[in-house]
Amino acid sequence: MKFTLKILKDFPAYLWSGWGAIASILLFIALWDMGNQIYGNLVLPSPLETFQTLIAMLGDESVIAEIKTTLYRASIGFGISLVVGTTFGLLAGFFATASMMSRPIVTILVGMPPIAWIVLAMIWFGMGDETVIFTVIVASFPIIFVGSLQGTRTLDGDLKEMARSFKLPWHMKFFDVYFPHIFSYVFPAWVSGLGMAWKIVVMAELLATSDGIGASLAVARSQLDTPTALALVVIMISSLMFVEYIILEPIKREVELWRS
Amino acid sequence: MEKLEVKNLNHHFGFTEILRDINFTLNKGQVLSVVGPSGGGKTTLLHLCAGLLDVEEGSATNTFVSSSFAFQDARLLPWKNVIDNIALGLLAAGEKKRVAIEKSKKIALEFGLEEDDFDKFPKDLSGGMRQRVSFARALVVKPSLLFLDEPFSALDIGLKKELQSILIEMISKKEISILFITHDLMEAIRLSDEILLLKADPGHIVKKFSYDLAQNQRDDEYVYAQSAKILQDKEIITTFELEIK
Numbered sequence: 001m002k003f004t005l006k007i008l009k010d011f012p013a014y015l016w017s018g019w020g021a022i023a024s025i026l027l028f029i030a031l032w033d034m035g036n037q038i039y040g041n042l043v044l045p046s047p048l049e050t051f052q053t054l055i056a057m058l059g060d061e062s063v064i065a066e067i068k069t070t071l072y073r074a075s076i077g078f079g080i081s082l083v084v085g086t087t088f089g090l091l092a093g094f095f096a097t098a099s100m101m102s103r104p105i106v107t108i109l110v111g112m113p114p115i116a117w118i119v120l121a122m123i124w125f126g127m128g129d130e131t132v133i134f135t136v137i138v139a140s141f142p143i144i145f146v147g148s149l150q151g152t153r154t155l156d157g158d159l160k161e162m163a164r165s166f167k168l169p170w171h172m173k174f175f176d177v178y179f180p181h182i183f184s185y186v187f188p189a190w191v192s193g194l195g196m197a198w199k200i201v202v203m204a205e206l207l208a209t210s211d212g213i214g215a216s217l218a219v220a221r222s223q224l225d226t227p228t229a230l231a232l233v234v235i236m237i238s239s240l241m242f243v244e245y246i247i248l249e250p251i252k253r254e255v256e257l258w259r260s
Numbered sequence: 261m262e263k264l265e266v267k268n269l270n271h272h273f274g275f276t277e278i279l280r281d282i283n284f285t286l287n288k289g290q291v292l293s294v295v296g297p298s299g300g301g302k303t304t305l306l307h308l309c310a311g312l313l314d315v316e317e318g319s320a321t322n323t324f325v326s327s328s329f330a331f332q333d334a335r336l337l338p339w340k341n342v343i344d345n346i347a348l349g350l351l352a353a354g355e356k357k358r359v360a361i362e363k364s365k366k367i368a369l370e371f372g373l374e375e376d377d378f379d380k381f382p383k384d385l386s387g388g389m390r391q392r393v394s395f396a397r398a399l400v401v402k403p404s405l406l407f408l409d410e411p412f413s414a415l416d417i418g419l420k421k422e423l424q425s426i427l428i429e430m431i432s433k434k435e436i437s438i439l440f441i442t443h444d445l446m447e448a449i450r451l452s453d454e455i456l457l458l459k460a461d462p463g464h465i466v467k468k469f470s471y472d473l474a475q476n477q478r479d480d481e482y483v484y485a486q487s488a489k490i491l492q493d494k495e496i497i498t499t500f501e502l503e504i505k
């Protein structure tokens with residue numbers, strides 16, 4: 001509760017510090033407009049045209065339905081990765097053998113290109129939600145797992161000893177000694193995992209489904225409808241930026257105030 | 261009667277013998293020091309007594325009703341501010357949050373911390389301040405037995421004296437018993453009723469020295485005179501020679 005209040009209190013100052021980011025976005029849009037003037041509307045529609053298309057699309061219920069479909073798949077997949085990845089990472093971190101055994105598996109999961117997973121998932125699950133969700137899980141799971149594992153493995157032995165000398169009960173050991181340290185590793189991993197999930201969901205949809213943002217992107221491509229394609233890209237990027245900079249980053253700042 | 265009794269204690273790390281046949285008794289209200297060169301096994305002995313390491317051979321029986329530990333380094337929780345760090349032991353002992361914070365603030369002021377420092381995280385404190393916090397955390401629980409592992413060794417002389425005089429006051433009031441580890445003979449002479457000399461490889465006790473004068477009566481002169489006397493002892497010379505070489 002105290003935390004929530006503090007996050008809200010510091011929020012205006014945080015927003016103010018975002019001026020630089022806004023300036024760079026505006027610069028980017030200016031360059032984009034230049035590109036439009038050089039290459040023409042078919043290759044690169046102007047920012048204005050793109051945003052007009054975007055606004056029209058956001059008023060269209062069928063488009064909103066596609067966005068919701070994608071959101072649903074990404075949240076389910078990411079949610080499962082978050083819970084399972086964090087839990088398994090913790091367990092693996094607390095047991096040396098488990099952490100050794102998990103290393104090659106993680107290497108395989110990280111090293112395997114997502115596109116290969118999509119193909120396999122299409123064979124296993126056919127064309128539909130499961131394929132997309134599965135791909136999202138396998139892509140974001142290892143990131144979260146590794147974050148959680150490292151957080152647990154790097155717990156300071158001296159602090160554990162201190163906790164024991166004061167006979168901290170288990171709940172204090174967990175919440176006061178282990179959790180803040182582990183969280184400082186796990187939270188950034190959640191953020192990267194979320195970014196990964198959002199990218200992969202669109203890619204998987206493009207190849208394996210007939211609905212969602214990814215499928216809409218495929219349709220726009222086949223009809224050479226560049227403004228719609230770009231508008232979809234803007235939707236994807238701005239939603240990710242919103243979640244990352246407006247929701248997650250302020251939390252991260254408060255939670256990590258103690259770090260030097 | 262509360263006491264700490266160590267009998268025929270041996271300890272190994274792997275195949276290395278660290279401690280051999282340690283025997284002593286620490287009675288309530290007493291200050292017992294173990295002095296010896298670094299690497300001699302002093303920290304290991306303290307950890308065995310405090311139950312932070314499992315005793316393998318012999319016994320270390322602690323019947324003190326409560327105890328706390330001040331480490332060589334401060335070991336503060338980096339994500340907790342000064343007051344919450346101090347309150348840790350109180351909360352662990354089941355004290356109410358409000359009372360724990362109250363007591364922590366009080367002792368923090370006694371230990372020369374200021375109100376402005378209360379909300380600071382350890383990263384924003386100087387080394388000396390961190391050690392004060394660590395000391396306050398160990399003493400705020402009013403332990404019957406205090407384990408001290410060279411807590412003064414990293415401090416400047418002023419702060420060292422300050423913290424020592426806080427201890428001496430508690431000792432004189434018979435509020436506390438201390439098992440004190442140090443490689444500084446003068447420090448040991450200032451605070452102890454009894455000093456055990458621990459010789460290295462493997463760590464074993466070669467001699468005992470006793471001091472009867474009450475701690476709050478010991479002035480610098482007394483400490484210097486006793487140090488000079490003890491430094492002529494053959495066992496002291498051979499034990500510490502290792503370090504000088």
Ligand SMILES: Nc1ncnc2c1ncn2[C@@H]1O[C@H](COP(=O)(O)OP(=O)(O)O)[C@@H](O)[C@H]1O
Pocket residue numbers: 273274278296297298299300301302303304305
């Ligand atoms: N956990 C451990 N595992 C193996 N050897 C250790 C461990 N802790 C200490 N030692 C060794 O035991 C010896 C005594 O160490 P220590 O008790 O810290 O000495 P002191 O506190 O007197 O400097 C040293 O040689 C040290 O390397």
Ligand SMILES: [Mg+2]
Pocket residue numbers: 302303332409
């Ligand atoms: Mg030591």
